[in-house]
Amino acid sequence: MNTTDNLIPRPSHVAPGDGPAFLLSPGARIAAGHAAAQVAEQLAALLRTATGFALPLVEEHRPGDISLELVESFDGGREAYTLTVAEDEIRLTASTPAGLFNGVQTLRQLFPAAIEEAGAAENRDAGTWVIPAVEIADAPRFAYRGLMLDVARSFFTVEEVKEQIDVMTQFKFNALHLHLTDDQAWRIEIHEPAENPSGLPYAKLTEVGGQGAVEVPTAVPPRGNSGFYTQQDFRDIQAYAATKNVLVIPEIDLPGHVNAALAAIPQLNPDGLAKPMSTTSEVGWSTLSVELPATYEFVREVLSQLAAITDGPYLHIGGDEAHVTGHDDYVAMVQRFVRIGAETGKSVVGWNEFAAVELPEGSVIQYWHGDFEPTVRQAEQSGSRVMMSPAANTYLDQKYASDSPVGLEWVEGGPFTWSEYYNWDPAQGGLQDQQILGVEGPLWTETVRNNQQAQWLLYPRAVSLAEVAWSGQEVRNAGDFRRRLGALGERLAQQGVVFQEAPDVEWSAKPEYPFPDPIAGSESKYGTIEA
Incomplete structure (x- = not known):
């Protein structure tokens, strides 16, 4: 079976060609205009x-080259592309660099898996790099295809976040939601404003909150990582993400957490x-005060500064699990927070609890748990779009x-493998595709301490979500996806990506890196143990 049969996510249209394959030769070039x-x-x-x-x-192509071409308009939208492989050329066409980027990810998978191996040239002959003739036309089902990284419970450095971006983008994810604040820590720098009526010590947010982290006895190590991002760090992450067609969505969780x-x-x-600072993993026990003027002064300053350094259109204000906030107080506060967020010029995003308030035009409801009806009602009545993150299908x-x-194992129906994340349709409960902004898989980090542990939880389940978000329901098939997952193992292993070896998948290779076990120094089915 050739590489055209193993593509993930499944393209909209794949037509194997009748002609000879393309061989990438030492004299090949890449032809592309300035844009x-x-x-x-x-x-x-x-x-x-x-x-x-x-x-x-x-700039000018000749036979044997790979050509990247931008055209003025394109069926399927800004992220669509066509890819044609023939004996004498590879031609990739799109209307935007984002579309070209998506096409490059498909082209990457058409090459033999050895393309992922650094230094492979030393032990490969020039005839290795063969791609079967094929015509591909492709476009995403949903505009938003994201992962969420909880950097509040345990901190991830700028470089670690970039490493996560490098892996996720090969599956055409185009959004990274950073959960920046919670009970355990505050991870984003907020400058002291020129006008500060209540004298709020904003620098303390990172001076005190930046040192926090969750502590869970079974995690290795038990305590999470401390740290915070300066505003320049946040800009740096965004700039890097933009080169990989990824939008960054920051979250300040309010009024709980x-x-x-x-x-x-x-x-x-x-x-x-x-x-006092807390390291507990318990949720729902903290709240802002509805009656204090400082609450709104604080929220306005924080959201204004964050919006000013955020390149994308979205600002996430949380809204979940405010269990100790009275209902009337919750509605009163969140209604004001939503307005403050909208005044920054951003589209306000919140977890589905915030569907209880009147939402401004352009708002996004991220559904994760509980009653779905308010989310559907808001989508129908206020035009709010929905980001689908139902816990049993997306919580990584x-x-x-x-x-x-x-x-963790609090979600009903678990434990969960790749199939629960694949076998569902985001258009449910009466929602239509046009009401759905997209799909996001959150990774909460109560028990995660480094990128390897994060990758093990993410993959292969995030690959399932990538296909759910990109590929039309009509081209998806769980049995075929299982086979393609198995073939993907070699590519992930060549990249050094840790993944969970689902026992019902016939993997082409196993991950090379060991996985930390709760009991350091022992052996387990998860591999040689490293703390």
């Missing part, structure tokens, strides 16, 4: 590493006394099995 140069250079860098070929960038803020800024507490922190060394 396509960045994507062309990314493709060249990938291919040079594995092949050792020079692959210079040129706020203990780190209450510990840093005494004036946010009715008694004027700072709360859930355990694969009861004895998984990391992960």
